[in-house]
Amino acid sequence: MRATTGGVTEPSSAPEEALPDENFKPEQLKFQDIVSLWVTQILQTYGGKESKDNAPVCEGVIDDLVGGPIFLALYPYFRRYGGVFKLAFGxxxxMVLSDPVIVREVLKEKPFSFDKGVLAEILEPIMGQGLIPAPYAVWKNRRRQLVPGFHKAWLDHMVGLFGHCSNELVRNLDKSAEDGEVVDMEERFCSVSLDIIGLAVFNYDFGSVTKESPIISAVYNCLQEAAHRSTFYFPYWNIPFATDIVPRQREFKQNMKIINETLNGLIQKAQKFEGTEDLEELQNRDYSKVKDPSLLRFLVDIRGADVTDSQLRDDLMTMLIAGHETTAAVLTWGLFCLMQNPELMKRIQADIDEVMGDDDRTPTYDDIQKLESVRLCIAEALRLYPEPPILIRRCLEDVTLPKGAGDAEVTLIKGMDIFISVWNLHRSPECWENPEEFDPFRFKRPFANPGVKDWAGYNPELFTGLYPNEVASDFAFIPFGAGARKCIGDQFAMLEATIAMAMVLRRYDFELTTDPKDIGMTMGATIHTEKGLPEMIATREEMRDAKLDIGYRDFCAHLLIPLNECRRKSFFLPWKCEHERHVYEKCQYKEYMKRVAAMKASKE
Structure with a gap:
């Protein structure tokens, strides 16, 4: 890997030549286009008419939409029908796309032949015309204003902020470890990532690691409503007065009021203070000496009098949701995978110890560059559990696709809705060796497959930033999207996740309190666990201080420490410490039965 030297790399963005000129206007869909498409699809799928798109047809069942996460339902179809197929519900x-060559065509070569389609319709009530759902004209203006905010000086300062918030998480976990509590690490990761977004974007302390506030609850409920709308087959919420009659829609309306009032208050507060409008001065300022280093402050300064509350609100809402959901999810699934591979976790912890030493400090940017194994774990978690697992587009004009791994030349018809299945792409046996395995160091090895026509394979020599992106993988790995509409916060998210993961692994050993198969998955804005990620934790320092042999540093270690302490204090009298011994031995028995069950299952 060629590590980037110096300061933080600039955020990824589309090359300037990929953007159309100022006079460009994308095609617009008309009502007759949609009607024509529906008639064509009905006749092709059910009437025997010759296929215009030439794609294999898979007739879905309603359970694919409402019976569980749809990205899981798409994978068996992908293995049967290949990298491009048509999923029909009446x-x-x-059109489902899971081939890197085809994905490259859509996201990089012809990004403005598509808009966000269904996704924009779902997110518009929440994000307005923020960067994610915005149509081309709005997106172009938004992006031009937002990208400079993620500049080097600001990201350098954010590294310290990430460490500060992660320290709060560590202190909170210390108390849980001391009390022997079962900890839901998904909930803790959600809290710390929300606190980071609050301070970094709004200069607002949610304090969600230690308490819950109404806006936190409102944000999560709105995300659940967005997930509900994305899978419900009829948009009943658009019926007049539905937001006043239907209970869940009344709740959604109330939650949006809470969020809007909070964001509008923060915007008004930021606008009271005058700042400079000089972009170069803003990007070169010393953020350690700035009272309000938030992205909101930067946007208010650079936009000057032209900024509207509505524009800022849409931008901030987008960053609030997109900014904390992705990081929390990748930390959750990264830790989940590491807990199932204790030897790998020990290796990662040893790497962290080597870089950080014995000093009780937070990582610097130089440390992050050296913590390659941690960054690779984050990348591999994003490969196995991409956030989001599906990208949604709608075709604005007829587009003929390259063949890729398939044999047919498929045409996307104007008005057609597109699912880019990142889940399928990241787990494709055509693109990855042992794709179901959690193997962070796969990114240091090249991989090629001549069977996928025009795909360059994965080349680690092109891995030059904080993570291996779509360039190194030739669009087989797109954790933050790709092309002109790629996520502008990818560097921010990788820095944040690397620091949080390094700080918790440096201090704790983790073990699940349930069978990994019982964790389950559900889909909101990202992939969540179905029932949380319950774990027992003991600090590595506690186990060292208690002089526990390596063989006893397991799930029950937090119970052995007080038992040994009691034994020493009672001079090892056998009738003492009955309660502590009973609790520890019960834990050991449960662990033994789990191992027996796992052994039986492996032989079946």
Whole structure:
């Protein structure tokens, strides 16, 4: 790997030549386009008419939409029909794309032949015309204003902020470890990532690691409503007065009021103070000496009098949701994977110890550059559990696709809805060796497959930043999207996740309190666990201080420490410490039965 030297790399963005000129206007869909598409699809799928798109057809069942996460339902179809197929639900048809060559065509070569389609319709009530759901004209203006905010000086300062918030998480976990509590690490990661977004973007302390506030609850409920709307087959919420009659829609309306009032208050507060409008001065300022280093402050300064509350609100809402959901999810699934590979976790912890030493400090940017194994774990978690697992587009004009791994030349018809299945792409046996395995160091090895026509394979020599992106993988790995509409916060998210993961692994050993198969998955804005990630934790320092042999540093270690302490204090009298011994031995028995069950299952 060629590590980037110096300061933080600039955020990824589309090359300037990929953007159309100022006079460009994308095609617009008309009502007759949609009607024509529906009629064509019905006749092709059910009437025997010759296929215009030439794609294999898979007739979905309603359970694919409402019976569980849809990205899981798409994978068996992908293995059967290949990298491009048509999923039909009556007259409604989605083209599912899971081939890197085809994905490259859509995201990089012809990004403005598509808009966000269904996704924009779902997110508009929440994000307004923020960067994610915005149509081209709005997106172009938004992006031009937002990208400079993620500049080097600001990201350098954010590294310290990430460490500060992660320290709060560590202190909170210390108390849980001391009390022997079962900890839901998904909830803790959600809290710390929300606190980071609050301070970094708004200069607002949610304090969610230690308490819950109404806006936190409102944000999560709105995300759940967005997930509900993305899978419900009829948009009943658009019916007049539905937001006043339907209970869940009344709750959504109330939650949006809480969020809007909070964001509008922060915007008004930021606008009271005058700042400079000089971009170069803003990007070169010493943020350690700035009272309000938030992205909101930067946006208010650079936009000057032209900024509207509505524009800022949409931008901030987008960053609030997108900014904390992705990081929390990748930390959750990264830790989940590491807990199932204790030897790998020990290796990662040893790497962290070597870089950080014995000093009780937070990582610097130089440390992050050296913590390659931690960054690779984050990348591998994003490969196995991409956030989001599906990218949604709608075709604005007919687009003929390259063949890729397939044999047919497929045409996307104007008005057709597209699912880019990142889940399928990241787990494709055509693109990855042993794709179901958690193997962070796969990113240091090249991989090629001549069977995928025009795909360059994965080349570690092109891995030059904080993570291996779509360039190194030739669009087989797109954790933050790709092309002109790629996520502008990818560097921010990788820095944040690397620091948080390094700080918790440096201090704690983790073990699940349930069978990994019982964790389950559900889909909101990202992939969540179905029932949380319950774990027992003991600090590595506690186990060292208690002089526990390596063989006893397991799930029950937090119970052995007080038992040994009691034994020493009672001079090892056998009738003492009955309660502590009973609790520890019960834990050991449960662990033994789990191992027996796992052994039986492996032989079946």
């Amino acid at each position: 007259p409604k048809v989605f």
